[in-house]
Amino acid sequence: MAVYCNISEDAQQKYEHFTKEKPNPEMSIEYKVGHKDFVNSGKASSEIKLMLKRLGVNPEILRKVAVASYEAEINVTAHSLGGDIICDIYLDCVHIKFIDNGPGIKNLEKALEPGWSTADDLVREMGFGAGLGLPNIKKNADVMHIESAENQSTILQIIVFY
Amino acid sequence: MKLREIVELLDGVLLTDAEHLDREITCAFGSDLISDILMCTKEATLLLTGLTNPQVIRLSDMIDLLGIIFVRGKKPADDLIEMANARDLPLITTKFTLYKSAGILYNSGLRSCKI
Ligand SMILES: Nc1ncnc2c1ncn2[C@@H]1O[C@H](COP(=O)(O)OP(=O)(O)OP(=O)(O)O)[C@@H](O)[C@H]1O
Ligand SMILES: [Mg+2]
Numbered sequence: 125m126a127v128y129c130n131i132s133e134d135a136q137q138k139y140e141h142f143t144k145e146k147p148n149p150e151m152s153i154e155y156k157v158g159h160k161d162f163v164n165s166g167k168a169s170s171e172i173k174l175m176l177k178r179l180g181v182n183p184e185i186l187r188k189v190a191v192a193s194y195e196a197e198i199n200v201t202a203h204s205l206g207g208d209i210i211c212d213i214y215l216d217c218v219h220i221k222f223i224d225n226g227p228g229i230k231n232l233e234k235a236l237e238p239g240w241s242t243a244d245d246l247v248r249e250m251g252f253g254a255g256l257g258l259p260n261i262k263k264n265a266d267v268m269h270i271e272s273a274e275n276q277s278t279i280l281q282i283i284v285f286y
Numbered sequence: 287m288k289l290r291e292i293v294e295l296l297d298g299v300l301l302t303d304a305e306h307l308d309r310e311i312t313c314a315f316g317s318d319l320i321s322d323i324l325m326c327t328k329e330a331t332l333l334l335t336g337l338t339n340p341q342v343i344r345l346s347d348m349i350d351l352l353g354i355i356f357v358r359g360k361k362p363a364d365d366l367i368e369m370a371n372a373r374d375l376p377l378i379t380t381k382f383t384l385y386k387s388a389g390i391l392y393n394s395g396l397r398s399c400k401i
Binding site for chain 2: 162163165166167170187190191194195249250251252254256259263
């Protein structure tokens with residue numbers, strides 16, 4: 125099992141506070157993500173963005189959440205057998221968890237490198253497979269945590285502070 | 287420049303609501319890779335692309351797109367045009383390639399979006 129954690133310097137203190145306090149989410153929503161369902165994939169991320177927008181989160185943060193969440197949602201559709209998204213909204217941050225049904229990532233270090241992709245022809249035809257999704261998540265999320273191994277589910281978590 | 291002018295320059299066809307022609311377009315970006323588009327658009331931009339699947343419309347939920355130009359004569363299905371109208375997102379199709387379309391717009395003064 126491999127783990128990767130990326131905490132931006134800005135977010136370090138907020139994250140420590142968050143993990144210490146363990147607040148209850150104001151709102152918690154679950155979504156299903158279908159295997160190779162390129163018609164519906166992305167809907168959860170756009171709904172999450174819309175919800176945060178209604179709560180008054182600023183546009184720059186909205187874009188970061190949307191981009192990170194969308195890349196993760198598409199990865200579940202494109203590379204896994206499908207899975208679930210759990211979105212917990214707190215007063216000062218959003219925590220989104222993507223849990224899929226495998227088959228997992230054999231080499232996590234490689235997967236995180238820009239340009240590395242195992243996308244099949246169908247996925248590439250849809251405009252994916254640049255190998256920039258995980259780097260894009262890393263760039264936009266304040267905290268990113270990914271856990272995976274071969275023949276196991278992948279669990280990706282992101283936190284963005286407002 | 288107005289979208290109307292862009293349609294004329296590209297000898298294109300507007301597929302969505304006619305009022306979209308009056309939209310002001312400030313900059314553009316061209317790509318067929320979704321992650322590339324997500325990574326490179328920090329400001330509201332016009333997108334030139336050959337992709338015509340639902341994800342290209344879904345993209346506009348995540349980032350600010352001023353409109354989409356489908357190049358090489360590509361035309362999205364009717365349900366995508368509906369999706370775009372519901373989002374107030376202009377769609378245009380042109381027979382020109384991505385390279386030619388971008389060249390024409392650039393030479394006419396439409397700048398590249400900040401990346
Ligand atoms: N949920 C997942 N399950 C299994 N493999 C995954 C998962 N997410 C990512 N991967 C693996 O990691 C690689 C890199 O992912 P990344 O999102 O960076 O690029 P990509 O999806 O291939 O292309 P892009 O995101 O640019 O369209 C994928 O090609 C795939 O092999
Ligand atoms: Mg990806």
